[in-house]
Amino acid sequence: MPELTLESHQQPIYSLAHRRTVGVEALLRAREGDALISPLDAYARHTGDRHRFDLDVAATHCRHAAQEACADRWLFLNVDPATLASRDHADALAARMLESGLSPSKVVLEVLEHALEADDALIDNARRLRKQGFLIAVDDFGVGHSNLDRVCLLEPDFVKFDRNLLRRSTEQPRTRNLLTKLVHLMHEIGALVVIEGVETETDVLVALESGCDLVQGYYIARPAPVPDGDEAITPRVDARWDELMVRELMKRKLSRRQIELARQAFVQSAIALMQGTAFTDAARPMLALPDVIRCFLLDSSGRQIGRNLNARGSSDTGQPKFAPLADTTGAVWSRRGYFQHAIDQPGVLYMSEPYLSMTDTRNCVTLSMAIEIDEDLHVLCADVLVAR
Structure with a gap:
């Protein structure tokens, strides 16, 4: 053998x-x-x-x-x-x-x-x-x-x-x-x-x-x-690093532009609210942006006032199967970072890290700012869609 x-x-x-x-x-x-x-x-x-x-x-x-x-x-x-x-x-x-x-x-x-x-x-x-x-x-x-x-x-x-x-x-x-x-x-x-x-x-x-x-x-x-050996491996991996860096750079450039537009529109909406404009009218600059999903308003304890204001062509739920989550009137978002940061620093615009929205399970970031409306502190919020 x-x-x-x-x-x-x-x-x-x-x-x-x-x-x-x-x-x-x-x-x-x-x-x-x-x-x-x-x-x-x-x-x-x-x-x-x-x-x-x-x-x-x-x-x-x-x-x-x-x-x-x-x-x-x-x-x-x-x-x-x-x-x-x-x-x-x-x-x-x-x-x-x-x-x-x-x-x-x-x-x-x-x-x-x-x-x-x-x-x-x-x-x-x-x-x-x-x-x-x-x-x-x-x-x-x-x-x-x-x-x-x-x-x-x-x-x-x-x-x-x-x-x-x-x-x-x-x-x-x-x-x-x-x-x-x-x-x-x-x-x-x-x-x-x-x-x-x-x-x-x-x-x-x-x-x-x-x-x-x-x-x-x-x-x-x-x-x-x-x-x-590494003389053969490293050039192969470096080529993919370069490809990823170019792709990420393009994505960041696009994101910066989108976020800057959202910031400008958000501040415009916040000023309108503080000047007494109705929420539905004040939110229009934000809702006109293509990546904005919704706007909503919280009281000083984090409780939502009224329903979400959704961008044109968007509903409270991205899919009918999430309909039970659609009505967020009275929902308490006080434990969310975007509320806590805003309430700690009134007048400062905060942008959250990307997270999964509970309303429709889409990835988004939330812009938030604590402002005074009729001498009461409120937190204005807007969810902005981010790519997966």
Whole structure:
């Protein structure tokens, strides 16, 4: 029978900010003689002992990485959940990796997210290895139901987003917004984010927009015993950076113009209100602008006075299914930032961060200003549509 040979291939993990490869994921390639076979077949032809096979694979990857002598790169290793679920097996794995000469701080152990769901021993052992100096990554985050509480309990150094999350983000604007928020959420728990499956120019642009830290995929570099270096990778990524910067610059120029027009019209409406003009007439300069959705007026406690005044062609709800939210008369918006900022600084125009409007679930910013009408403090508000 031909001899079974285990080989280690590496796929670069690239830092968008540093513009260089900062890690590699080790991927198994197995040969039986001259024929390439799958890892599953390799396991079957090995000893039949899953744990021993995992140790030999880890040793193969670590020896290869040690020979590369890349002191400034992490080695990302996939670890079988069954290995981490056993303290003895986890200790044996750590010992085998240390024999290669690699420092624990250069080894990132990848744990599948779904394996965290009901295995306290796995989490305990992973955290113990982390205390020994190894780094921990949650792999395939975003597959099906995500266990955020378990991820937080593990306290990973990295979270690797599943490639399907990226696929959906390139096709659906709402998922793209979710991707950005998930990146921020992982940053909040102290983890760097790796987006996997970056295979096209569009994938790179979405990854860049998301604010993620690291990327991995065929567009960056394919797995190989000695994969592409940064001299090949960086020009590809830089071209997408340039494309994104041009696009963002155009968007900002457009937004600045739109916001400036909205500010001017808002001040005009506010002055008219303070001079005693009826709200329906005073709001006309604002409602005439193409990106203004609605105007509304609040009293000094944040309670809405009357219904929304909607721009021409717009209704209280963008879609009939949101009709139960249409009438906001008497609604209390006192906890909204746009009200609180306005009431704290009367006469100062405030613009909120983009958010999802509860009235019709469109993304908007709200302009607001506290003004006196008939000697009582009111807050004038206008919602301005922003692109997703």
